[in-house]
Amino acid sequence: MEQMDDRRERKIVIPGDFLGTGRPGHGTYAESGQVFSKCVGLAEERSGLHIVIPLSGVYNPKKGDGVIGRIEEVIFSKWIVDINSPYQAALTLSDATEEFVDLTKTDLTRIFEPGELVFAEILSVSNSKQINLSMRSRKCRKLRGGRLINVTPSKVPRIIGRSGSMVEMIKNNTGTQIVVGQNGLVWVKGEGEDLATEAILTIEEKSHMHGLTDFIKNMLESSPKRVESAEFDLEKEKQRGQPSEMLDEEFVQEEVDDK
Amino acid sequence: MILFDSISAKEQSSFAIRKVIEMIEIDANLIKAMLRNGKRIDNRKSDEYREISIKPEIVQQAEGSAEVRLGNTHVVAGIKMSIGTPYSDSIDKGVMSVSAEFVPFASPEFDSGPPSEESIELARVVDRAIRESKMVAFEKLCIKENEHVWMVNIDIDILSDDGNLIDAASLAAAAALMTAKMPKLEMINDKPVASKEERADRIPLTGIAVTTTFVKIGNVIVADPGLTEISAMDARLSIGTLDGKLCSMQKGGSVGLTVEEIEQMADMALEKGDELRKELEKLVLN
Amino acid sequence: MKEEIKLIKNNKRIDGRKFTDLRPLEAKVGVLKRADGSAYFRIGNTIAIAGVMGPRKVHPKHMEKADRAILRTEYRMAPFSTWERSRPGPNRRAHEISMVTRKALEPVIFLEEFPKTAINVYIEILQADASTRCAGINAAALALADAGIPMKDLVSSCSAGIIEGQIVLDIAGQEDCHGELDFPIAYYPKKKHITLLQMDGIATNEQFKKILHLAVSGAEKIYEEQKKALRQKYQAELNQ
Structure with a gap:
């Protein structure tokens, strides 16, 4: 670990x-x-x-990244999404849902409304930095409620930890759902939101500390705000469509193995 | 009208060449490729200037003026003088200011609005060559210490930009300074006033400063860059000289120069500067 | 009659320096909370702070470039930075310095990595005691690196000049107003390229060449200090 x-x-x-x-x-x-x-x-x-x-810098979108975006507006059959980067992204209707939507009868804001948060995958980045998102993967979904934390994009791999170990540990000790976007946005929802936020901000601040995992573990376990999530069940989470799988290696590109 | 002389046969032929040049759409790569083979787009030698024409005293209302053509680059400088107060840090010296403005027809890229970076830089580079060379004896432009001094306002109108405005403008400013006549000083109620009609002495000068500009394109250095060469340039260095000395410099362009390249340009500037000075003396003092 | 100021006494300069000494300098990286990158650079009594915002969307949009980022630089002197209050707002001098600063920095930045964006560099001179454009560039190069802007190298800037016939490094204070020649350069050390060069004052060709080499040696010393400051900030994070 x-x-x-x-x-x-x-x-x-x-x-x-x-x-x-x-x-x-x-x-x-x-x-x-x-x-x-x-x-x-x-x-x-x-x-x-x-x-x-x-160790610093704004988020430069890469194909395949999972990102958290905020719906800005609806233009014709697509949504414009702010992905915390110098570039806006577009989410077209066909990449947003597999279901058939009759544009003549449906107001697209009923699917995603300006201001709403989504977890989406970057489908493509053109040379001129036209960015298209997709929500067709099972990991992608709308994020309702909770809170959003802004961290330095380059520190995201630290928050995730190897094979998602760090974020799992925070979830297990705070009874929260956590979604980490490669674009430096972290969404947290649940009973122990405060403690989870504290832990994430600590990781950002001390991201390159030696023994960071132990430090965070200790911090979580000794906190009076700790929430034991006995009911936490990874399989169940997955079935409910919670994005635990997004922590797979494919999303953790910069966190290379040790050997 | 001196400004709008009909185009001579020779100019017409260069006009035709230019048209052809425009038609084949010279791009930076072609210029670079030609230079690698030792050829400039208009067949000049690397240190050769375009044809220079200097016509002084073309605007009668101004104390001094000059029109300069450097190939198809065309500028007019005018000098107006007035009496003002000295700066607090030089209470016994005259004051000079230089401004430059693109006349809208000077170039198709012209955008009206506040002065562009380019015209600000142009004015400041011309200003510095004059100021730093000490070619104007500003101490002799003091009327009464701490109270009244002559103000020398040099305005440069850019009529046509075909590259190397800096050298053209600095030649025009020098020619205008060399031929200007100061207004006669009159005392009205014990206050010095510049006469509106009568002119008296020349502006006291100690020498003639000129600016010579070089650009680096690839690994080649050329003097007096034309507009197409400027579009292909990596870096530019403008060097003011006076009597075998260097007096001001300004680098332009977004690529660096090596120490050796700068040294080479300085050597060239001293040599070409003398040539330009001789042109000025010949044309103006005749 | 004005009082004559002696800039050199007993082979020492007015502030006690030797001819080829830099003033004491200090560089700090990451000094502004809200900027994407920032740095403080002090040399003697000249103090510059640089902040970088971006890459970000370009306003107005027509200025954006399809294939690269645009670099915008704004040099400003705080009204209280000089003995006599300087009028706020950009004058022609500030415009020109902003431009030459931009050209001094551009050669090292991978602008093509962020097409359609603007990288804004703001330089504020808090205290002016000569060589302000050099201090501004030194701060700006550090702020750009701090902002995570991809760069080939830092840019280091230093002035040299002539005072009372003597060639000296790093013009300061009285030397600026009473010296004979001021010669600021910016230097791209990896490539040994001079990316800013201005000269005000008279020099023989021989003197000029000496000044040029001296200014480069000064920039090389400043480069070492800049690198130290940049490493220090991030090393401190690592060592927590």
């Missing part, structure tokens, strides 16, 4: 730092066969591929 925070040799790099020869990956650039960092972040090298996990 703990390895993701500890032991790994992580080096802080800044723009222009030389990383080595080899292939340039995310967060790096190459010039005459040498690879350099192009942002402030943590450098890692894996069989010749250099990557830098950025």
Whole structure:
């Protein structure tokens, strides 16, 4: 459980730092066969591929990311969605639902109304940054009630933890539902919202602390606000369409394995 | 009318060349490719200026004026003088200000509105070459210390932008300064007043500052860039010189220059600056 | 008659520095809560704060570029930053400095990674004691990196000049008003490119070349301090 925070040799790099020869990956650039960092972040090298996990910056949409968005407006047969990024996203009717909707008879705001929150998947990002969302995956849904927490997008993998370990731990100790968007928005709902929020903000603040998981575990377990969620049942959650599966590896792209 | 001379046969042919150039849509890549083979789009040598024409004293209402054509780049500078108060940090010196404005027909890209960054930079670069070279003896433009000094207002009208406005404008400003006559000073009720009709002395000058501009396109450095070359340029350096010395510089463009490139440009500036100065002396003082 | 000011006494400058000394400097990253990135840069008595907002949507929309972000820079002097109050609002000097600052920074930024957006850089000079544009650029480069803007390198800026015939580094205070020549540059160290260069004052070709090399050496020293400050902020987070 703990390895993701500890032991790994992580080096802080800044723009222009030389990383080595080899292939340039995310967060790096190459010039005459040498690879350099192009942002402030943590450098890692894996069989010749250099990557830098950025430590700051706005959310730059990537295909396949799960994001939390707020419906801004309805234009013809699509919704315009604010995804906490410099770019707005579009959700077309056909990507929003599998059901047949007769546009002549249906007011689209009855499906999603401006102001509502959704968890959606990024279907495509064009070169000119036209972004399309999809809600056809089982993980995607409308988020009703609860509260929204804004964190630095680059710290999202820490909140999720390896294979979702961190977020599961928070859920289990606070009796909440939690949905984490790669775009730096975290939705929390349930009895222990306060404690869950506290834990998430602590992770953001101390995201690169060694032994973070233990620290958070201790914080949750010793808190008087702790809510034991005996009734918590992952299978049941899944059946109810709760987005526990969104914590699968596919959504945790930057949290690479230890070995 | 000097400003709108009919187009001469020679100009007409260059006009025709320009038309062809426009038609084949010169892009940055073509210019770069040609330069790699040592050729400029209009066949000039790398350090060669376009044809220069300087006509002083073209506006009678102004104390000084000059029209300059540098190829198809065309500017007019005018000087108006008045009496004002000195700045508190130089109570015994005259005051100068330089402004530049695009006349709307100067370029199709022109956008009316507040002064563009480009015209602000142009005015400030021209201003600095004059000021920093100390070509104007400002201490001699003091009428009474701390009270009255001459104000020299230089305005530059850009009539046609075909590249390298900085050199053209700085030539025009220098020519206007060299030929200007200051208004006669009259005392009315013990206060100095500039005469509206009568003109007296020339503006006291210590030398002639000129600005020479170079651009780097790929790995090539060329002098006096035309508009198409400017569209392809990586970096620009304008250098003011006076009597074998460097007096002001301004870099433009969004690519850097190496120390060696800058040194090379400085050497070229001293050489080309002398050539331009001779043009000015010849044309103006005849 | 005005009092003559001696800028050099016993081979020392008016503030006690040697000819090739920088003033004491201080750089801090992440000083503004609401900006996406920010930095503070002080050199002697010149203090600049830079804040970066973005990448964000472009207003007005017609200014956006389909294939890259636009970089906007705004240099401002606080009205109280000088002995005599400076009128608020941008004047022509501020406009020009904003422009040359933008061009000094542009070469290192991967603008193409955020098409259709604007990256806004605001530079506020809180205290002006010469070389303000250099301090502003040094702060801005750090603020951009702090904002997570993808960059090839930082940009470091330093001035040199001539006072009483002597070539000196980092013009300050009285040297600015009474010196003979001011020469600010910005430097892109990885590529050894000069991305800003202005010169006001008279120099022989030989002097000029010495000044140029001196200014570059100053920028290289500032580069080291900038890197230290940037690492420090993030290292501190890591060490918590």
